[in-house]
Amino acid sequence: MGTLAPPAPDHLKKSAKVVVVMVPFPAQGHLNQLLHLSRLISAAGLPVHYLTTISHSRQAKLRVHGWDPLTVKNVHFHELFIPPFSSPPPNPNNNENFPTHLQPVFNASILLRQPISDILRTLSYQFKRVVIIHDSLMSYVVQDFSSLPNAESYSFHSVSACTLFFFMWERMGKPFGIDPESEFLKGLPSIDGCFSSEFIKFVNSQHEFTTLSAGKIYNTSHVIEKPFIEFLAREEIGKGKKQFALGPFNPIIVQTTKQQNCFSRHKSLIWLDKQGPNSVLYISFGTTTSFSHDQIKEIAKGLEKSEQKFIWVAREADRGDIFKTQEEDSVKMVFPEEFETRVLKAGNGMILRDWAPQLEILRHPATGGFLSHCGWNSCMESISMGVPIVAWPVHSDQPRNAFLVSKILEIGLVVRDWGKRKELVTWDMVKKSVKRLMASKEGDQIRRRAAELGDNLRQSVVAEGGTGKIQFESFFNHITRNNLN
Incomplete structure (x- = not known):
């Protein structure tokens, strides 16, 4: 299978001085995206530690497709324990479309703060730099990295740049104007009915800790969302922080079983x-x-x-x-x-x-x-x-x-x-x-x-000079900067 990541610099091949820690939010779409990103970063030569609960680690590995995480030697899974919690079954007749039955899982995720803090501290003794890539909804959980002198974090947003931009732009009181005749505004859906009130409270509880991050990572590309990526990078919203559009995270060359017999192919x-x-x-x-x-x-x-x-x-x-x-x-x-x-x-x-x-x-x-x-x-x-x-x-x-x-x-x-x-x-x-x-x-x-x-x-991530390839190389060079020999 092809890889989207550039080859690792020689000094990292000899002795890895940077470690990357993934902290996903415990929901399938979030788990999957950061597991795919783990593949890209590990293929570039950096060790990756993937931190989540026991059941969600099993879920992520079981459901990933296009590659086999068990064959990647430098992706390390930490299966963390949290006390049992009650989660009701989904209710197809619920008046709210939002999956409120999963809210107990989301609430329980805050209990990962201490075990993740312990792992970060241990890794900080072993590596010159600890790079934490965490779901924006896990900002509270990773906050203790700020006490480590050699750690930095990047907030991952699991939604489109379009969706994130309009959410932040509206939340901040529309800090700059957009042409009212722009195609970006014509027919834009409201966010009414998108979230439950309890989930909104959960999101707000994470907000104050997102300011600790050194930058933001998106699973998107300039090929498809250039205007919105540029909007997010504007000072009024980006606040001068690094912005990296590293998508698509998922493999673009999919491992296939076509050569195998019909008993092993889906x-x-x-x-x-x-x-x-x-x-x-x-x-x-x-x-x-x-x-x-x-x-x-x-x-x-x-x-x-x-x-x-x-x-x-x-x-x-x-x-x-x-x-x-x-x-x-x-x-x-x-x-x-x-x-x-x-x-x-x-x-x-x-x-x-x-x-x-x-x-x-x-x-x-x-x-x-x-x-x-x-x-x-x-x-x-x-x-x-x-x-x-x-x-x-x-x-x-x-x-x-x-x-x-x-x-x-x-x-x-x-x-x-x-x-x-x-x-x-x-x-x-x-x-x-x-x-x-x-x-x-x-x-x-x-x-x-x-x-x-x-x-x-696809060309943007494999062709020389492609915007996706340039973005990934920029991110890789940034987190391995300062000649960590």
Whole structure:
């Protein structure tokens, strides 16, 4: 598999003087992004320590795709203990779309402060410089690094630069103007309904500690978000701190098992091999979304009526600890009568109820679109693979990620307006959205733009002089500065 990272300088090959510590937030989209970044940094020659709870460390390693973390010798996993906590199952009929059932997990994450502080102190004795890359939602947890003379931190933001910029710009009272006629403002969704009140309090509790960081890291690229990256770097918002757009974190050359026999290759990929180019819609709503039974039935009917081929990852939202799900408490998606039977018999689709190799599916030439919740992790994977998106945002950063994808980049379309988020999406709306992307001239044009953007993004991290390559080299040179011999 190819690597996006530059070769390590000679002095670091001989004796590593810098260590990088990853501190992810305990939610799948956050865990995955920093684990991918660990691969890039370790490939460049630096040891990386990945710090999270026992269950979330197992989850990150189990679900990562495109590479195998167990084969990377200089990524070290620390499985930290926190006292047991109660986390209810997801409620698909909850009035709030935000995954409030995970809030106990988020609250429990603050208990990692002491064990992480102990590890940082130990590493500070062993290395000349300790570089902490922490999720912005773990700013409270890593605060004790400031007492170490040879430690510095970088705050990682797991959302698009577009979403982050508008959040900060609005929060700071719009410290500079943007042309009201700009495409950046036309149709910009509000953040109403994006977060629960308890989660907002949690975010605010982290805010004062983000000022301790030496800079910010984004899983994005100038190729796709240059204006927003530049907005974030302005003095009014960036406050003079270093800014690094190091994306995409996910592999752009995906390890594939095509040469292996059919017993070791995922069944979805074997099925895709039999389909025509750009003929299959991949459907996944991430790990924090649970739809009502009525909504599931509408989606199923809309897919059937669209007469388009599809792979649907039909999973309920994660619990706080995915390894403690009790069978008697598990919730299974209920489809219309005989739906699965008809789909299988006709050969028009595949329904997956377990984890799917998303990167390999998106990279497959038969995949022509992605019906997605528009979590940023999924967006970046789809963009880097050149696959257009049918956006169905549900909460958090997703509405504004969908805005970026559909209105700014024009590589997707939105199923429904965010202002109508409480209304049931009917089967006819699903059908029309799917057919717009998969079976229309408009969809062909969107697909071409997505493929071109994906090519440009991949080139940016491998070609000499590419903006992504330059950004990574700049970051690497910065954290290994001052001739640490």
